[in-house]
Amino acid sequence: MDAAHFFGDRVPALLATHGALLNGHVVCTFKIAGDGGGEWTLDLRSVPPVCTPGGSASSLLTIETDNSSFEQILADQRLLVDMYYRGQLKLSGNFATFKQVGDILTLLASPPRADIGLSHLMAPLEPTRFLRDYWPNKHVVVHGDPARLQSLSDLPILQSARTFLETWPGLVFAFPPGSGDEFDAPRVTAKEALVLFERGCALNVSNVEAHVPVLRTYLDNLVRDLGLPASVHMRCLCYLTPAGAGASPHFDQNANFVVQLTGEKIWHVAPNRQVTNPTARHAMSFPEPYAELLFQATGPFPTEMPADAETITLVPGSVLFVPNSMWHATTSNGPSLSLNFTFDQPNWADLVCEALRRRLVWDPKWRELATNANLALDEDRKILAQTHVAALLKEVPRVLGQLHAGQIVNMFPKPKPDDTVDLKRSWSELLTAK
C-alpha cells in the first residue's frame, strides 16, 4: 500500500473507528517522496485524532523518506529504526517521539479489528464458567460460530497453509508423518516448507506474533483475562498439517488454546496420571524423560495413548483448550491450518525464587561470580565452592523472612519492549559512508 492510499484513505477510516485508542501527544508529519507519496500530518493530540494533508506548525517530528521505503515500513514496522540508521529515513524535530510513531504505525498498519479475548475464543462458553470449571487444569472444546473469530480468519497470512508459507519471512519446522516428535525436526525456509508440505510433511511455526502484530494484542488480552502473571512467556504457533500428518503422543508444560482456522483435525486427548503441573514436556517417542520430570512423576510414562483417550474433531471455528500435562496426539483429515495461543505458566516456585533472587543480589557477596561450581573440576576446587555456598545458605532463611506475599505477586510487571533507541548515534554515517 502506498503512502497516498495509507494516509488518504486507510488512516482516516481507522481514526474514525479506533481513534480513541490512539489519542496521545504525538503530532508527526510524514514527507514521502516519489510516486504514491505526498505530505501528511498525523495529529493524535486532536480529539478525535486526525490525519490531514500537508505540514503543521504544531508537528513534533517530521519523517522524510521515499514511497518504496515507506511501503516496506508498513509491511514491517520494525524496519523503521534500521532505515534511519541506514540513511533511508530523515528525521527532524523531537526524536523522543520516534519510537511512539513506530508503535502507532504498527497499530495503523494492522489494527485490532475485534477485541479477541477469552469471551470470543471460548464462546458460547461464558468466560466466568470457563475460569470456574476448566481453567487451568481441565480440557474443553467449543464449536462456536466461526464469525466470532473473523478478525483472525480474515488475516491474509492465515487464509491457508499456502498463503501462510508464501507470506512467512522466517524459518519453519518440518516433520514427516510418523516422525518421533514435532520438535525433533529440521528448520527450513518457507519456500522449502511448501514443497515438503505438498509431500506430506507437517509444519509448525513459532512466534507468529513477531510478524503479525495484532496477535500480540490478542495474547495480551488473554493474559489479562486468564489472570496470568504479566511476565508469562506467551506466543502464537501455527500448525500447517497435510492429510494424514500430525503430532505424535506427548504432553506439554504449557497451556494451549488451539484455534482451528481451515480444514479438519482429529485430536486424541487423555488425562496424565503420572504427573501434575509438569515443568517440562515429554513425548512418548523420547528415549527418556527430562531429568526434572523424574522427580515430579509418580511412575513411568506410558508408551502409547491411554485406552480412555477421547477423540475430538476440530473444524473451522472450534477452539480446544489443552491444559498442561494432558496427553495429546493429532492427525489431519486434509490440509489444516490452526493457530495456538500458548502460555508457559510461571508457577509459585518461579515467582518466589525470582523474588528471593532480586532480594539476595542487593548484597555484593551474592553477586560474586560463582566459580568452581562445575562438575568437571577436581574435588578440591568443588569443595571450595561447596564451603562457600554452605556459608551463603545460612543467610537464606533470614532473607526469605523479609519477603512479603504482596510484593511477590505485584513485582512482575509486563516486560517492556526495548524503547531506548538512541537516534543521536552516528551509525547512520558509519553505515552509509562510501
Ligand SMILES: [Fe+2]
Ligand atoms: Fe502439544
